[in-house]
Amino acid sequence: MQELLNIDIGHLLSRQDHADFISPAEFENFAPRYGQAFEEFQAVLRDKKSPITLSFGEEAAIPRIKELARELGEKYDNVLLLGIGGSALGARAVLQFLHGPFYNLEQHSHPRLFILDNLDPVLVNKAVGVIDMARTAIIYTSKSGSTPETAAQFIYFYNRYKEAGGRLEDIVIICDPGDNGINHIARQLNCRLLHIPRDLPGRYSVLSSVGFLPAEVTGTDSARLLAGAATAHQSIADTPLQQNALFALGTCLYELAVKGKSIHVLFNYSSMLYEFGLWFVQLWAESLGKRLSLDGKEIHAGTTPLASLGATDQHSILQLFKEGPADKVLGFVTIENQPVDITLPEAFPGEKEYAYFTGHTMGRQLSIEQLATEMTLVGAGKPCYRVTLREISPEVLGALFYFYEALVVYTGRLWNINPFDQPGVEEGKNITYALMGRQDYSQKRPAYQEAVSRYQKEGVRLKV
């Protein structure tokens, strides 16, 4: 049987020395130079000692998650998921990949799923206009429980839910098991509580109750997502260096970054992968973008992730990819076996711009366009790799999630950084807490207020 994922790195390489690609000599040097780091990483995976392998322990939680999803489905027409970042992007990617963008408009036996992942009064107001709170279950997902955007949304919807006569014990909270406010609230409400493994960071948590419950609510078997991840895990952990796709791709991406390819574009050739692209952006950016190395040196590691959609973005950003700065490496993601294809009937036979479509399928046209785009980029000196997905299925998506998680963790080793923290986002949060009057930030408040007014005075305002 065909593999879940196939990776082609041939067009990251060149036949001779080339500043924009990996040369044969550089490629040959991979094993002696990085082999030990990779084999150490493989050993950590095999021993299930990496935070990402905590997902496999979540198999035990699946029966309870299925039961909960079934109950919610029986009682409610809608499920409202409140979360942000790693608490929403994975669920959005699963929904889009397996059900597409019109899930909530289709007729089916499962509840509609609304994922609100922004603090935006206009958006919230629009949602209130279309969601009947008396027929809506709430899932509040926050690893830390202290993320202010999600907390504000929960406070608001909790009140609306109560006003609509909602049963407090049906609210679902998904969070870290620590002794924190969100757990206190869960106990106070006596509601449903699912815990995310303590050492599984939010942006790596899609393969846990964070992704599993919303998936199950919409009828996706989360055990199949996890089974796909397990297949990818086995291949990454057990395949020897010379044939290992993750070793080859991760090492190429790291070396190309060092050679100045500071932007990593994921060019997804399926609208079903649109949300996956956003999940990838958070995972790549927060994990690898680090000021300090593990030994405390200021290195400003990482490359900038960008998600693009084919064929749509051929008509927007492709021009820059091809002729703009030579600072990018591009990964194409394509789907080998589409569940449906559409054959174009004969029309306008006398018009040469239209006649040639007759008998072609949209799927075939899309794959021709993908190949044409990739070839022209490589021809213009832009290194490209391709990930081919066997089909649209939970197993393939689980494998894809896990592959990119492992890719990030391995390249993090080469950068010598911690891929599991995000110190850079804490300062902004602290200012927010202080200015919003959070009690335990009262001492820091005057200093932050002063800094804010100084900052605002520095503005140079011009009229239009």
Ligand SMILES: O=P(O)(O)OC[C@H]1O[C@H](O)[C@H](O)[C@@H](O)[C@@H]1O
């Ligand atoms: O799940 P939460 O704790 O609410 O966190 C939501 C998001 O918050 C922060 O921005 C972190 O940098 C992200 O990594 C995280 O996914």
